[in-house]
Amino acid sequence: MVERRRFTVRGRVQGVGYRWFVLRRARALELCGWARNMADGGVELEAQGERDTLDALEVALSEGPRLCHVEQVTWIGIPAHADQGFRIVL
Secondary structure, three states, X not given: OEEEEEEEEEEXXXXXXXXXXXXXXXXXXXXXEEEEEOOOOOEEEEEEXXXXXXXXXXXXXXXXXXXXXXXXXXXEEEOOOOOOOEEEOO
């Protein structure tokens, strides 16, 4: 069953390639959605796919790329909708 989640990631996640890390990982997992920087220094993203795949993404979000420091990953479930591919938005 397809689900969609809105994740919020806190910590040192801007200026360290975090969104590009998310983009590569989400595409490798064949998820749809987007990622963007937030004004408060965090990163927000929506991802859509099967539950186990979204769980795998959550694990990856907690680790992040080498130069980041993730302090917290939270998510809420939101309604799934037609979407294609994964992208970075401004």
